[in-house]
Amino acid sequence: MPALSTRTETFTDSVIRRMTRVSDEYGAINLSQGFPDFDPPKAITDRLAEVAKTGPHQYALTWGAKNFRDALARKQEHFSGMKVDPEKEIVVTCGSTEAMMAAMMSVCNPGDKVVVFSPFYENYGADAILSGAEPIYVPLKPPTFTFDVDELEAAMKQPGTRALILCNPSNPCGKVFTREEMQIIADLAIRYDLFVITDEVYEHILYKPHTHVYMSTLPGMKERTIICNSLSKTYSITGWRLGYVIACPEVIERVKKVHDFLTVGAAAPLMEAAVVGLNFDDTYYQWLQEKYTHMRNLFLDGLKSAGLSFVEPQGAYYVLVDISEFGYTDDEQFCIDLAKEVGVGAVPGSSFFREDVNHLIRLHFAKQDETLLAALDRLSDIRRLKK
Numbered sequence: 001m002p003a004l005s006t007r008t009e010t011f012t013d014s015v016i017r018r019m020t021r022v023s024d025e026y027g028a029i030n031l032s033q034g035f036p037d038f039d040p041p042k043a044i045t046d047r048l049a050e051v052a053k054t055g056p057h058q059y060a061l062t063w064g065a066k067n068f069r070d071a072l073a074r075k076q077e078h079f080s081g082m083k084v085d086p087e088k089e090i091v092v093t094c095g096s097t098e099a100m101m102a103a104m105m106s107v108c109n110p111g112d113k114v115v116v117f118s119p120f121y122e123n124y125g126a127d128a129i130l131s132g133a134e135p136i137y138v139p140l141k142p143p144t145f146t147f148d149v150d151e152l153e154a155a156m157k158q159p160g161t162r163a164l165i166l167c168n169p170s171n172p173c174g175k176v177f178t179r180e181e182m183q184i185i186a187d188l189a190i191r192y193d194l195f196v197i198t199d200e201v202y203e204h205i206l207y208k209p210h211t212h213v214y215m216s217t218l219p220g221m222k223e224r225t226i227i228c229n230s231l232s233k234t235y236s237i238t239g240w241r242l243g244y245v246i247a248c249p250e251v252i253e254r255v256k257k258v259h260d261f262l263t264v265g266a267a268a269p270l271m272e273a274a275v276v277g278l279n280f281d282d283t284y285y286q287w288l289q290e291k292y293t294h295m296r297n298l299f300l301d302g303l304k305s306a307g308l309s310f311v312e313p314q315g316a317y318y319v320l321v322d323i324s325e326f327g328y329t330d331d332e333q334f335c336i337d338l339a340k341e342v343g344v345g346a347v348p349g350s351s352f353f354r355e356d357v358n359h360l361i362r363l364h365f366a367k368q369d370e371t372l373l374a375a376l377d378r379l380s381d382i383r384r385l386k387k
């Protein structure tokens with residue numbers, strides 16, 4: 001057989017999706033892969049049923065249906081205050097996953113470097129490699145997940161660094177970057193002439209008093225911020241694969257071309273149905289925040305009762321739980337045993353860290369009360385894993 005590409009030979013399968021398979025194998029409650037087990041808003045699914053009859057069913061415009069981009073531009077302006085030209089500053093993609101890949105391919109040359117905070121969402125390393133760039137990592141230090149400004153500057157000023165990836169709110173650690181932290185990043189990006197590629201998929205999943213600061217609205221950042229976002233988490237439609245890039249016209253011109261060759265376009269009927277969601281008023285986003293606050297409180301209270309220690313997430317829907325007391329040196333083995341013996345699926349923290357961190361596991365709580373209560377009931381027995 002001919003040789004396969006060297007570029008992809010270091011790829012492992014996704015640890016998150018591997019843990020979903022482990023959960024399934026042992027009949028565990030799967031709190032590893034982060035997707036809700038409740039329905040999307042009915043208005044969206046009702047509209048989908050109509051669209052099934054009326055269409056569209058053929059290709060939409062490559063960079064996204066006009067009514068979808070118009071609605072997105074309005075929503076972005078409403079929440080961030082920034083004006084977005086739906087013709088020149090948006091590309092609709094197949095999830096934020098494609099948005100990130102298209103953004104990286106649009107800005108990176110082979111051999112460039114991309115700064116990534118660690119812990120990080122596992123796709124970033126692969127995205128960097130696929131776009132020919134080398135990821136360089138700057139630690140967010142547990143338990144507070146703050147960064148050292150000198151370490152950040154040292155990474156950002158390395159020759160060949162083109163961009164920094166900012167996941168805010170952060171998966172897996174639940175950090176919401178403060179305005180002061182964002183300003184530090186922005187100042188450095190301007191000083192060293194870098195792009196900031198933001199992953200804002202958890203923009204609306206925040207816990208009071210934390211608020212979302214839009215990097216692109218900081219002075220001097222509009223031209224150098226590439227927003228990657230999606231509808232997956234905001235409207236509980238992870239399977240619809242609707243995402244987008246928002247950036248200045250020069251960047252979007254390039255992203256449009258990359259996107260055209262990567263996927264041609266996002267699903268036309270799904271865009272049509274999802275416009276209903278993009279047009280929801282503020283009450284929807286307040287409801288979403290309350291729903292997630294309820295799930296977070298329910299789950300974290302249960303973890304506390306089970307005597308587990310963790311860092312309280314400020315945003316997103318994950319919690320990193322400290323497993324030091326169990327005496328494992330291999331957190332993946334701990335997760336396998338957790339699925340097998342206790343019946344709960346989790347992700348080993350080491351898969352998110354560049355540094356040698358293996359005392360954390362990630363659980364997610366985007367689940368109905370019954371699911372969370374059943375998982376907590378099982379977790380009350382977690383000490384049987386103690387060595």
Ligand SMILES: Cc1ncc(COP(=O)(O)O)c(C=O)c1O
Nearest residue numbers: 095096097121171201230232243
């Ligand atoms: C930080 C982050 N970015 C991107 C994604 C993927 O988003 P999408 O479904 O829009 O591709 C996820 C999914 O879990 C995520 O946690």
